[in-house]
Amino acid sequence: MISGLDTSAIISKLLTADAAPQTQLKTNVSAAQLKVTAYQSVNTKMSALQTAADNLSKATTWASAKATSSSDSVVATASSTAQPGSVTLDVRNLASGRSVISKDFYSATDTNAASDMGYPLDVVANGQIVGTVSPSRGTLSDVVSAINKATTLGITAVAVRVGDNQYRLQITSTKTGAQDGDFKLVPRNSDGTSAGVNGAQSTDFDNLTVAANAQAFIVGDGSSGSTSVPVSSPTNTFQELLSGVNVTASKTGVAKVTVAGDPSAVADAVGALVKAANDAVGEITTQSRPGAVGSDGKVVGGGTLRGDAILRQLKTSLLGTVTSALGNNVSPAQFGIQSTKDGELTFDKAKFLESYGKDPVAAQQLLAPKSVDTASTASGLVDRLSALAKSATDQYTGQLTTAITGQNTTISDLTKRIADWDDRLADRKVRYQKYYSSLETSLGKLQNQSSWLAGQLSKLG
Known part of the structure; x- marks a missing residue:
């Protein structure tokens, strides 16, 4: 260049300065995307909470049954439709193929x-x-x-x-x-x-x-007048021997099959609900933690959604719902459900089984009244948690859904503005290139004129 200037570097620096607003827009997009991810993470936990609550809203969950056998040679399995009862089975022959x-x-x-x-x-x-x-x-x-x-x-x-x-x-x-x-x-x-x-x-x-069916007899207790009823199966599994119960024999012999309620399965379902609620509280805490202000004035260790009003309200509602009194002013603590001083939720399975064992029906009516009567107007812990989770995650009106939609709208708007800046910066680059090209041309003319004058002056001397 005649001027000796690095015009490419100059133009690059000028464009960098001009792009400051666009750079800020890109930073804002990244921040909004992080918020979307954070909201979605909380939404996932709340959806899991609703799933756990809906499971306990089903009558079949509370009617969980377990089948047991008095003999290792006979295995009984119960489905969700099994009803309490017992039967004594005398397996005489196992099934065989030719x-x-x-x-x-x-x-x-x-x-x-x-x-x-x-x-x-x-x-x-x-x-x-x-x-x-x-x-x-x-x-x-x-x-x-x-x-x-x-x-x-x-x-x-x-x-x-x-x-x-x-x-x-x-x-x-x-x-x-x-x-x-x-x-x-x-x-x-x-x-x-x-x-x-x-x-x-x-x-x-x-x-x-020879090919033969498995043969067994349902037998009584041996008292006077008792009888036996033959049963047959092409395999060693007697399907639906009792309603919802399959019995598989591996050896001949007598076994008593008993079907009874399974309090442990109910306790596990309640425990899963408490865990889901605790996971949701934990995720809200993580995403909204305030952090600390560092020496440079910046927040360190804060959550992506620190200070977010939606999460603050949701956490308060969650903890309040879990710890609020049930019907008849019964505390959830009676069923082993409590919150710690740190705001975490805990479940004591042994405590639940103790209370549940005293009156299973009353416990079900307190915790999940709609699982007993779908038309019930009462609202137990399960119903309240389900409603809270739905209000947060509903695909149209949910608080979290609305927040995610809002952030996505912001991202879409910012992305368009960034694209506009691409066009604007491209125009400025062209103008800068023309300006410096014109400058070099002018300097070239001046240099030529200077050389001519110098030559004329030398002739006069």
Whole structure:
């Protein structure tokens, strides 16, 4: 350059100074985005609180039942529809599927084993041909592999060693039950056509196990006049033996199955509610903590939403709701629900079980009256927490939702203003470039004039 000036650097610094308002806008966008994230984090905790409260609003949660068995050989499981009761079950036979074994012996290295077995064989089950076993060559291992790969056949095969290099082929149904666990192997006709579902089964196999249902009896206490009722199942699980109760047997024998209320499950649901409320309080505290003013005057350790009125009100309402008296002026502390001096919520399961055990119905009516009667106008702890969570998280009118929407609107507006500044700064850059280009041109002309004058003056001398 004629001037010797670094005009690119000058223009860059001028644009940086001009962009100060845009830089501030970008800072404001970042701050708003942090607030959105913080509000969303609190919203997630409040949504979890509503889920926990809604769970306790269901009658089925309070009706949780547990099934037990007097024998390790019988396992009972209860669903949410199970009702209290008991039954004594005498399991006489377990369910089985048919299993057969070949009459002939085969060596491990005999490559003619497959052809010697008379394949192909149709597999018939439930009155239809489900597939065909048709290895035409290979060893016994090849036959076993071919059968096991054909998973639609409903059978499995294994080579059983019965002597020195002597094996038999065992085939077993993959299912149990007199019908589902039965099958037959039917040789094809000499011309290769199928003998059909009524064809005679192969005589090359002996039965090991017949297909049979599990058999049991519901028995009384043995007193005069007591009777027994037979029950049957194609598997070892007796579905819905009692309403909502499945019973699975692993051995024969007698077991008493008892279904009773499960206070521990109810306590766990209440504990989950208190934990959700405590998690929400903790998140609000984290996001709104005031922090401390450092030596430079800046706040250190403060939350993104420090001093936020919405969070302050929400935390106060949460703590107040959990610790407020229930119906009949009963304190939640009676059920093990309390707040500490630090503003945290605690749950004592043993204390809850103690109070709940004295009168389960009264406890349910105090904590969640709508789980007893959906038309009830009473408002228990569960109902109040559910309503509070909904007022904060409702997708249209929730306090947190509205705050998030407001911040997103601000971000959208700031983003547009930032884009406007991009255009403005681009125009200024063009103007600066033209200005300095014109300046260099003018300086060039002056330099030329100066040189000409100097030449003229030298001639006069």
